[in-house]
Amino acid sequence: MNRSEMQQFLQFYQLHRHKNQLDYYVKREKEYTHAQNQAIWLSIGLIFLAALAGAFEAIPVSWFQLTCLLLAAICPILSTALAGYNALYAFEQQAKIYRDARQNLETLAVQAPDIQSDQDEAEFAQQVERFVLETELVLNTERGYWGQLAKDMKPLDV
Amino acid sequence: MDLFKQFPRFRPFASRAEPLVPASELEKYPTFANDFRILDEVLVPVYVTLNEEAMTQQNLYRWMYIFLIFGGALATILGIIRLAFDVEVIGLAGAIVAATLGCISLALRSLPYHKRYLNARLAAEQLRGEYFLFLGRIGPYADESQRLAHLKQRVLRIKHEGERNESV
Numbered sequence: 001m002n003r004s005e006m007q008q009f010l011q012f013y014q015l016h017r018h019k020n021q022l023d024y025y026v027k028r029e030k031e032y033t034h035a036q037n038q039a040i041w042l043s044i045g046l047i048f049l050a051a052l053a054g055a056f057e058a059i060p061v062s063w064f065q066l067t068c069l070l071l072a073a074i075c076p077i078l079s080t081a082l083a084g085y086n087a088l089y090a091f092e093q094q095a096k097i098y099r100d101a102r103q104n105l106e107t108l109a110v111q112a113p114d115i116q117s118d119q120d121e122a123e124f125a126q127q128v129e130r131f132v133l134e135t136e137l138v139l140n141t142e143r144g145y146w147g148q149l150a151k152d153m154k155p156l157d158v
Numbered sequence: 159m160d161l162f163k164q165f166p167r168f169r170p171f172a173s174r175a176e177p178l179v180p181a182s183e184l185e186k187y188p189t190f191a192n193d194f195r196i197l198d199e200v201l202v203p204v205y206v207t208l209n210e211e212a213m214t215q216q217n218l219y220r221w222m223y224i225f226l227i228f229g230g231a232l233a234t235i236l237g238i239i240r241l242a243f244d245v246e247v248i249g250l251a252g253a254i255v256a257a258t259l260g261c262i263s264l265a266l267r268s269l270p271y272h273k274r275y276l277n278a279r280l281a282a283e284q285l286r287g288e289y290f291l292f293l294g295r296i297g298p299y300a301d302e303s304q305r306l307a308h309l310k311q312r313v314l315r316i317k318h319e320g321e322r323n324e325s326v
Contacts, residue, residue, distance in 0.1 A: 001295055005189050009294045012187055016179050017290045034160035042161070066242060073238045081231035088223050089164055132296050136287050143283050150276055 003121045010128050018135055025102040032095035039086045043079045050075035093149050101142035108135055166220040170213045193293050201313050208282040208320045215275035222266050229259045270323040281320025288312055
């Protein structure tokens with residue numbers, strides 16, 4: 001490839017591989033971190049509701065007592081189901097994998113070859129190749145970690 | 159709500175299937191037109207197949223577990239309501255739910271959804287990497303006379319790995 005082709009390739013690669021993956025990781029990291037927090041708060045809410053129902057169960061109104069008893073029994077079951085759902089998606093672990101990959105890609109972005117530079121053609125080609133191979137290494141590593149995690153992504157008690 | 163964004167879908171391809179690189183973007187790089195044509199013939203169809211296979215199997219796998227998780231909760235809740243109200247039909251519903259869960263549990267153990275989804279996803283992502291290495295004539299694709307043969311060989315090997323039913 002001549003210099004112009006190499007520049008075009010670098011531009012294409014940065015946009016459709018490097019940036020595309022970076023955007024994906026940023027989006028997923030944010031989504032999974034939010035999902036993890038929402039799961040925690042929902043679980044706390046359900047347990048709190050169960051405790052509240054247990055406390056109010058003493059009020060001597062028959063229909064209210066029955067409702068409280070049902071709530072006190074059902075809320076912990078829903079909380080357990082939510083924990084199972086959380087384990088199925090492994091939000092926390094996936095968010096960590098995507099965070100690490102994002103940070104590595106961001107570091108590489110700083111070291112990316114300058115498309116406009118007037119350096120020697122062979123040296124520029126070498127820099128592009130190094131940038132591509134290092135980016136692919138980061139993506140391969142992320143894939144490896146994800147593969148290991150995905151093997152175990154299921155609720156323990158099901 | 160982000161918690162349920164990845165919830166399994168009834169039609170997994172309705173909104174998520176994306177091309178490796180949009181066709182409109184490829185037109186902006188006429189220098190690589192010949193390489194894009196080769197990739198469209200050799201690599202992209204296999205990538206699309208594996209990508210769709212991964213999405214289908216992932217969706218099925220998640221549905222199975224969602225049924226198990228929330229079905230298990232439903233069966234217990236029905237049992238509690240049955241105790242509180244003594245209505246026979248609720249007991250019957252609970253029994254049906256429990257029996258369905260038993261069948262799903264059996265299916266989960268015998269059908270290789272999880273392994274097929276994992277293998278297909280990893281293979282599809284590997285193909286995505288090969289796409290760019292081929293285009294940039296990088297690594298094993300640097301030798302102009304061998305790059306097409308190498309691409310065909312790699313695609314075939316990755317396809318074979320992606321279609322396996324057991325762990326790689």
